[in-house]
Structures are given as structure tokens and as C-alpha cells.
Amino acid sequence: MTLHDAGLEGEASLRRRIAKLERINAALMAHVERSTDQRGGAYALFQTAITLEGRVRTRTEELTALMHRLERSNEALVAAKEEAETANRSKTRFLAAASHDLLQPLNAARLSISALADLPLGPEASLIGAQVERGLQTIEDLIKTLLDISKLDAGIVHPQVRPVPLPDLLAGLAASFAPFAARRGLRLVVRSPELAVSSDGILLRRILQNLLSNAIRYTASGGVALVARRRAGTVRVDVIDTGCGIAADEHALVFDEFYRGSANGAGTPPRAAEGDGPGLGLGLSIVRRLALALDHPLALASRPGRGTRVSLTLPPSAVPAASEPAARPGPVATRLSGARVVVVENDAATADALERLLGNWDARVATFRDPAGVAAALRAGGLAPDILILDYHLDDGARGLDVAALLREGRTAPLPVIVTTADHAPEIAAEAAALGAELVHKPIKPAQLRALLTSMLT
Known part of the structure; x- marks a missing residue:
């Protein structure tokens, strides 16, 4: 081989080696580039992960803060609800106590006015006495109604739902309101098919009483209808009047407390007939609360x-209700000549008024303030009553029922008892019933008391 050929071969070998090295270098460079790209992507991912983690931490902290605020808000709401319920209960207890204290002097005033009416008076004095009595009746109605509203708001009233025969209920209402309508020169129409509804008979009667009273009071001419009818699987009771009517913008207000309407397009509501007294603006408020309590x-x-129609929708009763027997008329009240009546009453004004009233009825009255006075008179042998009139709540925690037990001890003949109180607690009614006593709530109505005394002494 020549030197030239050897040089050419060496050059070719060198070129091959260079080409190989270039390929190796290119491969290395590509690997480096890929590694660099991967490292850059990983770094970017790492940076992104750090950023996301920070955002998640921030959002978590915000969410945790919101949860804590919500918990504190819920705790505040619970505390506010408990505070409101406590205030409502306190209001009910206050009104119950206040009504008792207010009804005591009112009771004495009513009895004194009745005793005054039995005396020979001139026409002007009799007129003034009647006006005073109407004013006292209005005060009594207001106190009792405010107490009823308080009880309904506090959830104390628990309906006793049972079958109620509508014909009997409506007929009784018609008999009660016929004189009121007649005084106003109005027709009172009552219609009801033979059916029963599921309701609390006492509360339902109260609703319809208030609706009828309101309808008659604000109707100048024409009449009032109380109508029950079947409607699509329910029973609807309508109270319809031909009175002054109510403007559309007042419909949502008529069931509010102390709202008595205006003259919007209907003229001034008619004045109540002499002796009927002004409306208190509370009757329809009671109606709304009772209807809610009964879910009617x-x-x-x-x-x-053009008049007004108020409708009450009731569920029909699956069980027919037996008609209540017609109430027997009570005996005609006569003079209680010679009847020996023992009165135990811690309120001096009420005791004096009762003594005068019973004395006017020719009864022989012995009045005591406490059980100790009764026991002393009994030991002296000068106490042989025919009937007892006992206040339930006496001083120092004593009760009138204890006096009844004392005077009945050792007797063979029955001793009738009348228990008087301004407290409407059901426990008192149960105690009186267990004793066989008649319960009369204050303020005592003289005519009711006289009829009851005559009935129990007959």
C-alpha cells in the first residue's frame, strides 16, 4: 500500500470516528436536553403544587373561619330564642298574676254596683250605675282577653280534639246571640246539616262567638248568617254579614291586635247599640290565634x-258525635230569706261587697278573712252554715278548700260549697270538682251567683 493510499484510509477512519463522535454527542445533547426539559417540568410542577397548596391552605382557613362564625351565629340564635321564650313565659306569668290582682278590686266593684242597684235610687243614679257597670265589664273583658292572648302565644293552650256536632253548637250560638241581634234590629240566620267535625268544642265555640259578635256589632242593617256546609272533603263554616265591609288594603290587618278598621270607602262603622259597649279590637286577634292552634x-x-264573609275550614269527623242533651233551665232565682251563708274572703273590699249583696237578698251572712276566724267561730258554737262561699287563695298560703274540709267534718247533711277565684288554672278546677264544689271565676256576676245559690239550696 502506498503512502497516499494509507493516508486516505487514515483520513476515512478519522472521519468515521468523528461522525461516530458527532452521533454520540448528538445523542448526549438530546439526552441532556430531555433531562433539562424534564427537570424544568418537574420544577414547574413543584412550583405549581406549592402555589396550589398555599391557595388550599388559605381557602381552608377562610372556610374554617366561616364555620366558626356560623357556629357562633347559631349559638347566638339559640341563646336569643331561649331568651325570647323565657321572656314570653315571664310575660304570661306576669299577666296571670297581674290579672288576678286587677280582677280582685274589679270583682268588689261589680258586686258593690249590683248591691247599689238593689237600693231605691233615682233615675239619674240608676243610669250612672248602669254606665259604671258597663265600664267595669269592658275592663274585665280586656283583662281576660289579654291573658288569653298571652296564653296562646306561650303555647299553654292545648286543644282537646274530639268529634263536635255542629247543629248543637250552632243552635246554642244562635240562642245566645239572638237578643244581641234583635237589639240591633238585625236578622240572625243559622243553618247546618247534620254533621260533626274534629275540633276542640270549647275553642271552636270561642272562635264563632267572636266572629258573630264582631259581625253583629259592625252591621247597621240587614242581618248576619252562620252557615255550615260541606266543601270538597271538608266542612266550611261561614259567618256572613251585610255590614260596612272592609277595604282590600285592610284585609291583612283586621286580625291584628286593637285594629278596628277605618272608613276607607265604607263609611264609618256603625256605633254599637246602647248597652253593647265599644269593641276592644281583640276579638279577631283571638280568632286568628285559636284557628292556628286548631289548624283550621x-x-x-x-x-x-257589600258586607263581609269570614270562613273557617274544619276536618269532618270520622266518628259521629252524639248530640248533647239540651240544657235544662236553672231554677228561677228567688230571695234567699234566712239562708245562713259563710263567706271566707281575704280581700276586704270584696268581702264587704259580698256581705252587702247577700244581705240585700235577705240572707244571713257571716264573713271571715281567714281559716283561723272560722275555726274560732266554730269552737264558740255559733256557726251552722247552709252554704259556703270560699275564696280559693287566702293569705299566708291558706286555701278556702281547707275551710270546707273543716266545716264538713262531723256533719251528716251535705254542705254545698262555692269556690271563687280569679285563677283559671286547671288544677283548681280539678280540686273543686273533687270536693263536689261549684267553681265561680272572678269577677263574680251577681245574677249568676244568685241563681247558683238558689239552685244549690233548693
Whole structure:
């Protein structure tokens, strides 16, 4: 081989080695580039992960703060609800106590006015006495209604739902309101098919009483209808009047406390007949609360100058209710000549008023303030009553029922008892019933007391 050929071969070998090295270098460079790219992507991912982690931590902290705020808000709401319920219960207890204290002097005033009416008076004095008595009746109604509203708001009233025969209930209402409607020169129409509804008979009667009273009071001419009818699987009771009507913008207000309407397009509501007294603006508020307690939907339809219809929707009773026997008329009250009546009453004004009233009825009255006075008179042998009139709550925690037990001890003949109280607690009614006593709530109505005394002494 020549030197030239050897040089050419060496050059070719060198070129091959260079080409090989270039390929190796290119491969290395590509690997480095890929590694660099991967490292850059990993770094970017790492940076992104750090950023996301920071955002998640921030959002978690914000969410945790919101949760804590929500917990504190819920705790505040619970505390506010408990505070409101406590205040409501306190209000109910206060009204119950206040009503008792207010009814005591009111009771004495009513009895004194009745005793005054039995005396020979001139026409002007009799008129003033009647006006005073109407004013006292209005005060009594207001106190009792406010107490009822408080009890309903506090959830103390628990309906006793049972079958109620509508014909009997509506007929009784018609008999009660017929004189009121007649004084106003109005027709009172009552219609009901033979059916029963599921309701609390006492509360349902109260609703319809208030609706009828309101309808008659604000109707100047025409009449009032109390109608029950079947409606799509329910029973609807309507109280319809031909009165002044109610403007549309007042429909949502008529069931509010002390709302007595305005003259919007209907003229001034008619004045109550002499002796009927002004409305208190509380009757329809009671109606709404009782309807809610009974779950009886209440609806109002009215147009100014065209009258009003208030509807109450009731569930029909699956069990027919037996009609209640007609109430027997009580005996005619006569003079209680010579009847020996023992009165135990810690309120001096009420005791004096009762003594005067019973004395006017020709009864022989012995009045005591506490059980100790009764026991002393009994030991002296000068106490042989025919009937007892006992206040339930006496001083120092004593009870009138304890006096009844004392005076009945050792007797063979029955000793009738009348228990008087301004407290409407059901426990008192149960105690009186267990003793066989008649319960009369204050303020005592003289005519009711006289009829009851005559009945129990007959």
C-alpha cells in the first residue's frame, strides 16, 4: 500500500470516528436536553403544587373561619330564642298574676254596683250605675282577653280534639246571640246539616262567638248568617254579614291586635247599640290565634259597602258525635230569706261587697278573712252554715278548700260549697270538682251567683 493510499484510509477512519463522535454527542445533547426539559417540568410542577397548596391552605382557613362564625351565629340564635321564650313565659306569668290582682278590686266593684242597684235610687243614679257597670265589664273583658292572648302565644293552650256536632253548637250560638241581634234590629240566620267535625268544642265555640259578635256589632242593617256546609272533603263554616265591609288594603290587618278598621270607602262603622259597649279590637286577634292552634284555615272575603264573609275550614269527623242533651233551665232565682251563708274572703273590699249583696237578698251572712276566724267561730258554737262561699287563695298560703274540709267534718247533711277565684288554672278546677264544689271565676256576676245559690239550696 502506498503512502497516499494509507493516508486516505487514515483520513476515512478519522472521519468515521468523528461522525461516530458527532452521533454520540448528538445523542448526549438530546439526552441532556430531555433531562433539562424534564427537570424544568418537574420544577414547574413543584412550583405549581406549592402555589396550589398555599391557595388550599388559605381557602381552608377562610372556610374554617366561616364555620366558626356560623357556629357562633347559631349559638347566638339559640341563646336569643331561649331568651325570647323565657321572656314570653315571664310575660304570661306576669299577666296571670297581674290579672288576678286587677280582677280582685274589679270583682268588689261589680258586686258593690249590683248591691247599689238593689237600693231605691233615682233615675239619674240608676243610669250612672248602669254606665259604671258597663265600664267595669269592658275592663274585665280586656283583662281576660289579654291573658288569653298571652296564653296562646306561650303555647299553654292545648286543644282537646274530639268529634263536635255542629247543629248543637250552632243552635246554642244562635240562642245566645239572638237578643244581641234583635237589639240591633238585625236578622240572625243559622243553618247546618247534620254533621260533626274534629275540633276542640270549647275553642271552636270561642272562635264563632267572636266572629258573630264582631259581625253583629259592625252591621247597621240587614242581618248576619252562620252557615255550615260541606266543601270538597271538608266542612266550611261561614259567618256572613251585610255590614260596612272592609277595604282590600285592610284585609291583612283586621286580625291584628286593637285594629278596628277605618272608613276607607265604607263609611264609618256603625256605633254599637246602647248597652253593647265599644269593641276592644281583640276579638279577631283571638280568632286568628285559636284557628292556628286548631289548624283550621281562616279566610276573609269582603268589599266596602257589600258586607263581609269570614270562613273557617274544619276536618269532618270520622266518628259521629252524639248530640248533647239540651240544657235544662236553672231554677228561677228567688230571695234567699234566712239562708245562713259563710263567706271566707281575704280581700276586704270584696268581702264587704259580698256581705252587702247577700244581705240585700235577705240572707244571713257571716264573713271571715281567714281559716283561723272560722275555726274560732266554730269552737264558740255559733256557726251552722247552709252554704259556703270560699275564696280559693287566702293569705299566708291558706286555701278556702281547707275551710270546707273543716266545716264538713262531723256533719251528716251535705254542705254545698262555692269556690271563687280569679285563677283559671286547671288544677283548681280539678280540686273543686273533687270536693263536689261549684267553681265561680272572678269577677263574680251577681245574677249568676244568685241563681247558683238558689239552685244549690233548693
